[in-house]
Amino acid sequence: MDKTHYPIMNREIVEMFAKTDRELFVDCTLGMGGHSYHILNNYENTSLIGLEIDRESLQRAKINLSKYENRVKYYNIDYMDVFQKIDFSNQKISAILVDPGISMYQLKNEDRGFSHNINSPLDMRKNQQSEEFKITAYDVINTYSEKQLTDIFLTYGEVKRAAVLSKKIIETRLFNKIDTTFKLKKLIEKILGFPVKGRSHPAARVFQALRIYVNRELEGFEDFIKKIPNYLKKGGKIALLSFHSIEDRMVKKTLNDLSDNGVIRLIKPYPMVPTDVEIKENSASAPAKLRLAEVL
Numbered sequence: 001m002d003k004t005h006y007p008i009m010n011r012e013i014v015e016m017f018a019k020t021d022r023e024l025f026v027d028c029t030l031g032m033g034g035h036s037y038h039i040l041n042n043y044e045n046t047s048l049i050g051l052e053i054d055r056e057s058l059q060r061a062k063i064n065l066s067k068y069e070n071r072v073k074y075y076n077i078d079y080m081d082v083f084q085k086i087d088f089s090n091q092k093i094s095a096i097l098v099d100p101g102i103s104m105y106q107l108k109n110e111d112r113g114f115s116h117n118i119n120s121p122l123d124m125r126k127n128q129q130s131e132e133f134k135i136t137a138y139d140v141i142n143t144y145s146e147k148q149l150t151d152i153f154l155t156y157g158e159v160k161r162a163a164v165l166s167k168k169i170i171e172t173r174l175f176n177k178i179d180t181t182f183k184l185k186k187l188i189e190k191i192l193g194f195p196v197k198g199r200s201h202p203a204a205r206v207f208q209a210l211r212i213y214v215n216r217e218l219e220g221f222e223d224f225i226k227k228i229p230n231y232l233k234k235g236g237k238i239a240l241l242s243f244h245s246i247e248d249r250m251v252k253k254t255l256n257d258l259s260d261n262g263v264i265r266l267i268k269p270y271p272m273v274p275t276d277v278e279i280k281e282n283s284a285s286a287p288a289k290l291r292l293a294e295v296l
């Protein structure tokens, strides 16, 4: 396993799995296979199902997990479709993990357009092969109306001065297409300013909003969470990581509803967060929140 890859809140997730029958782990967001590696390494009788929407990432995960080949089944699918595409009627799940968003591997890729720190074409699709995901960040920035842009920035990024930024984008693209991450970042800096020390760059929220929109990350997310308990064993565990407040609010609300209806028990009433030691080792973990639940 690549030593530079840090699966976020891994210790907490591995410990949670110890409190199940440890038969079947479903990793909805395989990424580089970081969490899965530790599950397979710690529990030798566990079988694992790994889902990943990004074909290139799935190939990397397969390499990283090659040692455990006969215990893993891989699927290049959207995890929101998992219960429709995989038959769990013969084996219920011991624990399920969702660690959404993108990996460092995707963020640092020079062709994908996920990072405002790397100059690349504005794409941002995780699944570049799918007919369903044809719209790129370039299409959004260069063809959407001022109102549509403002809505996206507000809904998925809670971007300050979103309307002013959208207006500037419309004016700029009349003369020059905004076709790279750096062109967009420069525009954002003109409107929203430069980063204050210790704070994230103002472009981060705009990029987050575009990524969520392009990949329809939150469409059907609550419905997906609601379905999970039906496929887990009694005592099975649900681990949901989130990286921004919009995602965490959805997770919190849906888990609370399931708990109020007596379907699950919240393992802790509040989210767990990375320790200072973890944040020091991996600063990208800082915004993470982990919510754990047990099926009743």
Ligand SMILES: C[S@@+](CC[C@H](N)C(=O)[O-])C[C@H]1O[C@@H](n2cnc3c(N)ncnc32)[C@H](O)[C@@H]1O
Pocket: 006, 007, 008, 028, 029, 030, 031, 032, 033, 034, 035, 036, 051, 052, 053, 054, 057, 077, 078, 079, 080, 099, 100, 101, 102, 103, 106, 126
């Ligand atoms: C934060 S990374 C996961 C890292 C992983 N837990 C690890 O330790 O290596 C998120 C991964 O989930 C994938 N992903 C995001 N949304 C997905 C979806 N709807 N279905 C399947 N995979 C998805 C991304 O392509 C990315 O590789």
